[in-house]
Amino acid sequence: MDYGRSRKLPTAIKIVIAGGFGAGKTTLVGAVSETKPLRTEEILTDQGLGVDDVSGVEAKRTTTVAMDFGRITIKDEFVLYLFGTPGQERFWFMWDEVAIGSLGAVVLADTRRLADCFPSVDYFERHGIPFVVGVNCFEGATQYALDEVQLALNLGPNVPVTLCDARDRDSCKAVLITLVQHAMKIRAVTADTLVESRTS
Amino acid sequence: MTTDDERWLDEHAGPVVRPYVMTSGRAQPVRGKFDLISVVVATGPVPIAEIGMGPEHLAIVRLCQEPLSVAEIAGYLDLPTGTVRVLLGDLLDKGFVMMQEPEPEIDMRDLRMYEAVLDGLRAL
Numbered sequence: 433m434d435y436g437r438s439r440k441l442p443t444a445i446k447i448v449i450a451g452g453f454g455a456g457k458t459t460l461v462g463a464v465s466e467t468k469p470l471r472t473e474e475i476l477t478d479q480g481l482g483v484d485d486v487s488g489v490e491a492k493r494t495t496t497v498a499m500d501f502g503r504i505t506i507k508d509e510f511v512l513y514l515f516g517t518p519g520q521e522r523f524w525f526m527w528d529e530v531a532i533g534s535l536g537a538v539v540l541a542d543t544r545r546l547a548d549c550f551p552s553v554d555y556f557e558r559h560g561i562p563f564v565v566g567v568n569c570f571e572g573a574t575q576y577a578l579d580e581v582q583l584a585l586n587l588g589p590n591v592p593v594t595l596c597d598a599r600d601r602d603s604c605k606a607v608l609i610t611l612v613q614h615a616m617k618i619r620a621v622t623a624d625t626l627v628e629s630r631t632s
Numbered sequence: 633m634t635t636d637d638e639r640w641l642d643e644h645a646g647p648v649v650r651p652y653v654m655t656s657g658r659a660q661p662v663r664g665k666f667d668l669i670s671v672v673v674a675t676g677p678v679p680i681a682e683i684g685m686g687p688e689h690l691a692i693v694r695l696c697q698e699p700l701s702v703a704e705i706a707g708y709l710d711l712p713t714g715t716v717r718v719l720l721g722d723l724l725d726k727g728f729v730m731m732q733e734p735e736p737e738i739d740m741r742d743l744r745m746y747e748a749v750l751d752g753l754r755a756l
Contacts, residue, residue, distance in 0.1 A: 441699050441732040444669035445749065464756065470707030472668065475651065475714060496712075501703055506752030510745065513669050513701060529668060533734060535749070601756070609753050616746040 442511045447611065448531050450517045450556070451540030452548020456568045456598030457516035458500045460540065463604045465502020465514065473498045474526065497523050499530065517552070527555060536562035536615040538607055540598065543567060543576050546584055553585055562615035566596040566607045590614075651715040654688050659714065661721020664731060666702050668713065671732045672720060673699040679728060688719055693728050 449457045462469045476495045497518045504512040515530040531537065539552045549565070556563040567581055576584075578593045587593065592610050597603040664670075674696040681690065688709065695708055706716040723729040735742075 441671045441673060441730075443732070443745075444671050444701055444734050445745070446669055446734070470704060472703045472706045472713050475712045499703075501707070503701075503704070504752065504756065506749055510748055510752065511669075511671070511701070512749065512752070513703065515668075515703075533667075535740065605753055605756055609750060612746055612749050612753065615740070616743065616750075619740050619746075620743065 442505070442509055444511050444513060446530055446534040447512060447514050447608065448517060448527075448534050448537035448556075448561075449514055449540065450527075450537050450549070450552035450563075451568075452542065452545055452552075455540040455542045455545075455548065457540055460538070460566075460596075460598040460604050460607075461500055461502040461514045461516050463599060463601045464504060464608065466505060467503055469500045469502045469516075471498050471500050497526050499526065524555075531555070531559060531561055534561060536564070536611050538611055539563055539565045540596075541565055541567050541581065541585070542570060543574060543581065544570065546581070549585070553587065562611070562618045564592040564594065564607065564611045564614055566594055566598075568598050569595055651712050654686055654711070655715055655718040658718050661718045661724075663721045663725045664717075665733070666717040666720055666731070667734050668703040669701045669734045671699050671701055671734075672696050672705065672729050673731075674729055675727060684722070684726075686719075688715075689723060689728075692716070692719055692723060696729055 449460055451457055458469060474497045476497060499518055500516045502514045504514070506512060512535075515534075517530065518526050537552070537556050539549050539556070541549045553563070553565070555561075565581065565585065565587065567576075567578065569575070578595065582589075582591070582593050585593075592614050594607055594610055596607045672692075674693045677697075678690055678693045679685070688711065691709055692705055695705055700708075702713065702716060702720065705720070706713040709716065711719075720729065720731070724731060735745075
């Protein structure tokens with residue numbers, strides 16, 4: 433067997449799957465992942481980990497934040513990880529952990545509760561992370577025209593909005609392809625300004 | 633040997649070994665940052681247990697015979713990522729694993745990467 437030093441490790445790439453509670457994030461991850469979606473858990477305390485701090489134990493609160501994720505291997509060279517953001521939007525720092533340095537994000541929207549994806553849209557706009565909106569077609573939901581969704585979410589004209597079915601592999605694939613194409617276009621344009629803002 | 637009816641048994645008692653025991657109470661790894669998608673691979677076969685190596689250390693080396701991300705290691709071992717980071721720091725320090733940090737954000741300009749990802753997605 434050849435071990436570590438003799439092999440080139442694949443480069444890992446993150447894609448964020450965001451959206452409100454019940455918008456279909458984990459379903460989408462499961463539909464395209466080559467492995468059964470896994471779950472990471474972060475235990476939060478004042479110390480950042482479950483350290484036994486004898487003083488002030490009475491005040492110590494722990495919270496577990498879970499994220500489901502899946503993987504897609506691209507020819508041994510790249511591995512794509514799809515992270516579903518934690519359901520509770522108050523865990524922004526966890527968003528930072530997956531979103532910063534990511535290729536981009538898919539914001540899943542449920543037209544019955546469109547306002548649920550406002551925080552996600554706002555987050556990615558604020559951080560300059562390329563994103564697309566996937567309108568998950570739930571049965572029984574009124575179908576809106578994509579430009580109506582675009583208007584309702586107050587999106588820039590360049591943000592792609594597409595219909596999708598989070599349970600359907602091909603549909604999810606199409607959304608991811610739209611995202612990668614969009615991100616490629618954006619990064620090519622903003623690359624120079626990015627470098628400047630990072631180094632300043 | 634107790635007759636107390638209110639004993640906590642099995643999973644009701646919580647994990648037998650608490651996460652902080654596995655890390656000897658340490659919250660930060662001795663080495664490395666370990667992003668969720670840092671890729672880790674063992675540098676050799678699973679070592680014979682040695683001082684300072686717990687069963688979780690060995691489990692990680694066993695898992696990482698093939699390259700895996702920090703998030704996957706945590707997921708498969710069902711351990712909090714903070715704990716896994718500390719254990720990985722020990723293994724990195726002792727040379728049992730090697731690691732590759734993800735590309736910095738600036739390299740998102742690499743058009744070749746986008747092309748490869750697009751091809752890969754289309755081929756799914």
